[in-house]
Amino acid sequence: MPETARISRIRSGRRTDIRQQNERLILDAAERVFAEAGFGGATMQLIADMAGLPKANLHYYFPTKEDLYRRVVQNIFEIWLDAASSFDDAAGPVEGIGAYVEAKMDISRRHPHGSKVWAAEVMHGAPVIQDYLETTLRQWTEGRMSVIQRWIDEGKMAPVDPRHLLYLLWATTQHYADFGHQIETLNAGQPLTDRQWREATESVKQIILRGIGAL
Amino acid sequence: MPETARISRIRSGRRTDIRQQNERLILDAAERVFAEAGFGGATMQLIADMAGLPKANLHYYFPTKEDLYRRVVQNIFEIWLDAASSFDDAAGPVEGIGAYVEAKMDISRRHPHGSKVWAAEVMHGAPVIQDYLETTLRQWTEGRMSVIQRWIDEGKMAPVDPRHLLYLLWATTQHYADFGHQIETLNAGQPLTDRQWREATESVKQIILRGIGAL
DNA sequence: TCGTTTCCTGACCGTATGGTCAATACGAAG
DNA sequence: CTTCGTATTGACCATACGGTCAGGAAACGA
Numbered sequence: 001m002p003e004t005a006r007i008s009r010i011r012s013g014r015r016t017d018i019r020q021q022n023e024r025l026i027l028d029a030a031e032r033v034f035a036e037a038g039f040g041g042a043t044m045q046l047i048a049d050m051a052g053l054p055k056a057n058l059h060y061y062f063p064t065k066e067d068l069y070r071r072v073v074q075n076i077f078e079i080w081l082d083a084a085s086s087f088d089d090a091a092g093p094v095e096g097i098g099a100y101v102e103a104k105m106d107i108s109r110r111h112p113h114g115s116k117v118w119a120a121e122v123m124h125g126a127p128v129i130q131d132y133l134e135t136t137l138r139q140w141t142e143g144r145m146s147v148i149q150r151w152i153d154e155g156k157m158a159p160v161d162p163r164h165l166l167y168l169l170w171a172t173t174q175h176y177a178d179f180g181h182q183i184e185t186l187n188a189g190q191p192l193t194d195r196q197w198r199e200a201t202e203s204v205k206q207i208i209l210r211g212i213g214a215l
Numbered sequence: 216m217p218e219t220a221r222i223s224r225i226r227s228g229r230r231t232d233i234r235q236q237n238e239r240l241i242l243d244a245a246e247r248v249f250a251e252a253g254f255g256g257a258t259m260q261l262i263a264d265m266a267g268l269p270k271a272n273l274h275y276y277f278p279t280k281e282d283l284y285r286r287v288v289q290n291i292f293e294i295w296l297d298a299a300s301s302f303d304d305a306a307g308p309v310e311g312i313g314a315y316v317e318a319k320m321d322i323s324r325r326h327p328h329g330s331k332v333w334a335a336e337v338m339h340g341a342p343v344i345q346d347y348l349e350t351t352l353r354q355w356t357e358g359r360m361s362v363i364q365r366w367i368d369e370g371k372m373a374p375v376d377p378r379h380l381l382y383l384l385w386a387t388t389q390h391y392a393d394f395g396h397q398i399e400t401l402n403a404g405q406p407l408t409d410r411q412w413r414e415a416t417e418s419v420k421q422i423i424l425r426g427i428g429a430l
Numbered sequence: 431t432c433g434t435t436t437c438c439t440g441a442c443c444g445t446a447t448g449g450t451c452a453a454t455a456c457g458a459a460g
Numbered sequence: 461c462t463t464c465g466t467a468t469t470g471a472c473c474a475t476a477c478g479g480t481c482a483g484g485a486a487a488c489g490a
Contacts, residue, residue, distance in 0.1 A: 018457095018467075036339060041255025044448065054469050059449065061467095116338045122397045123331045124251055133400045141401055158425070164418035167398065168387050175386030182337045183382065185348045186356055203379035210373070211426025233437075233487090259478065269439050274479065276437095 023061055025051045031072050035113035038120055039069055070128050073121050076114035077132060083107060087144055092156045093214040096147070097169070098205055104173035105201045108180075115177035141166060158213030165212060172204050238276055240266045246287050250328035253335055254284055285343050288336050291329035292347060298322060302359055307371045308429040311362070312384070313420055319388035320416045323395075330392035356381060373428030380427060387419050 029051035033042045044065055048055040062068035083103040090096030108115055126133055141163075148162035176183065176192075184191050192200065209215050244266035248257045259280055263270040277283040298318040305311030323330055341348055356378075363377035391398065391407075399406050407415065424430050 022467090038253035038255050038335065038339065040253050040257070041339075043446085045446090055448090056450085056469050056471095057467080060469095063449090065448065119338065119393065120253065120335060122394050123334065124253065124256075125396050126400070130400070133397060137397075138401060160422055161414060161418045163401070164415055165422065167390055167394075167415075168419065168422060171386040171390030171394070172383050175382055178334065179337050179382075179386070181340050182348060182352075185341070185345070186353060186378070199376060200379055200382075203376045204383065207375055207380065207383060207423065207426035209426075210428065211422035211424075213425065237437090258476085260476090270478090271439050271441095271480085272437085275439090278479090280478065 019061070022053065022057070025053065026058055026061060026068070027072060027075065030068050031075070031113045031117060034069060034072055034120075035116035039065075039124075066128070072114070072117055073129055076111065076118045077129065077136075079107060079111060079114065080118065081136070081140065084140060084144070087147065092154075093148070093151050093212060094209060096151075097212070097214070098209060100169065101173060101205045101208065102201055104169070105176060105197070105204065108173055108175075108177035109197055112177040112180050115174055119174065119178045156214065160212050168208065172208070176200060234276070237266075237268065237272070240268065241273055241276060241283070242287060242290065245283050246290070246328045246332060249284060249287055249335075250331035254280075254339075281343070287329075287332055288344055291326065291333045292344065292351075294322060294326060294329060295333065296351070296355060299355060299359070302362065307369075308363070308366050308427060309424060311366075312427070312429070313424060315384065316388060316420045316423065317416055319384070320391060320412070320419065323388055323390075323392035324412055327392040327395050330389055334389065334393045371429065375427050383423065387423070391415060 026047065029047045030042075033047045033050060037043075037046070042065075044058055045055050047068070048058050051058070058068070062071065083100060086099035086103040087096050090099060121127070121129060122133075144166060145162040148157075148165060151157050152159050152162075180191075187196070206215075241262065244262045245257075248262045248265060252258075252261070257280075259273055260270050262283075263273050266273070273283070277286070298315060301314035301318040302311050305314060336342070336344060337348075359381060360377040363372075363380060366372050367374050367377075395406075402411070421430075
């Protein structure tokens with residue numbers, strides 16, 4: 001890869017770079033618009049404006065609105081699944097679930113739009129990612145459930161239903177993204193500060209870890 | 216009120232009854248459609264079909280789509296606030312929060328559509344109920360927070376941040392409505408049975424009550 | 431029975447939106 | 461410079477949707 005390629009990548013770079021660059025531009029704008037307006041309320045024109053591209057250009061990269069939406073949802077799902085690693089290499093619930101809560105709270109903060117798109121998709125009956133739910137998510141869930149069950153058997157935590165513990169973890173952490181607007185309104189209209197995010201994370205962690213008898 | 220009025224109310228009753236009856240028919244259909252398709256994805260035609268009325272008839276009772284939507288959201292908000300009573304007349308966290316969890320889980324089960332509409336509304340930045348958030352909800356929240364704080368001061372529970380405890384309560388209970396489809400998918404595609412709802416409620420209650428040191 | 435109010439509804443309209451396309455510009459390779 | 465595949469874009473189209481309206485049907489009181 002010659003020097004020139006790296007330098008010119010930023011603006012009007014190589015072919016491949018242009019594609020990647022524009023797709024990212026569009027996906028970022030789409031994520032935001034889908035989150036704020038929903039699939040039905042979002043318009044290709046608005047996404048185009050937000051990405052700084054003509055509408056026809058969007059259809060060049062993403063043939064249909066649904067294609068674009070699908071990509072956005074898939075992106076989120078992957079980020080979401082990556083937080084699993086926190087769970088895996090942990091000796092017990094304090095480290096494992098603690099790290100998982102932290103990872104998911106971090107995602108809620110860094111990808112609030114994505115979280116909302118995901119929530120809306122599920123609320124509408126998962127029209128485009130039903131297969132993911134039935135395959136990947138189901139496997140993931142069963143894997144973690146057995147980890148939790150092992151911890152219970154080893155006496156490292158109280159005997160709570162692993163399934164409902166997982167739901168509780170998802171619900172509480174994602175709430176800070178999905179209901180971020182409500183939280184902000186109840187915070188005198190101000191977004192949470194770094195400190196407040198830390199307090200939120202600690203509160204959630206503390207209640208849950210004590211709740212499962214792991215402290 | 217003469218006998219005839221009571222009898223004929225069911226079909227083609229009195230004037231006033233017709234209005235009430237049709238408004239309810241429309242509101243129920245609207246709640247469902249808005250929940251499943253979002254505001255933008257919902258169509259007046261679909262709501263009309265689901266209510267078994269011609270589209271023009273909807274506009275007779277509700278001038279615009281937004282008027283109809285607003286009514287749906289307000290309905291939910293009221294149901295949602297009513298669960299507050301569980302909180303009020305309680306001696307301590309075990310009774311108060313326990314009853315609140317039960318009430319909210321019950322709402323999640325009985326009004327899943329309403330819960331989804333509410334969630335979507337908040338996710339989109341609360342375009343039509345922002346004033347409710349800033350007035351009613353804020354007052355409600357502060358009231359309950361001071362109740363929780365009193366319990367803490369009286370040594371009836373551990374010193375957790377009341378605000379984040381409330382968020383955790385909302386998040387976990389509403390999750391069973393908003394993410395009901397995901398839960399159903401992870402439950403072998405079957406809706407939760409009576410027994411499973413009871414188990415879910417108990418799991419949530421147990422984790423939270425132990426988590427706040429009230430058990 | 432008659433008059434008045436409420437309710438009902440098919441037909442219609444303007445607009446916004448997703449998507450298409452043909453013409454053009456552009457970058458790279460030879 | 462020429463060629464060729466990729467990227468760009470304004471103009472355009474068909475459709476679906478929210479909303480209107482006029483004419484008529486019920487329902488009710490007198």
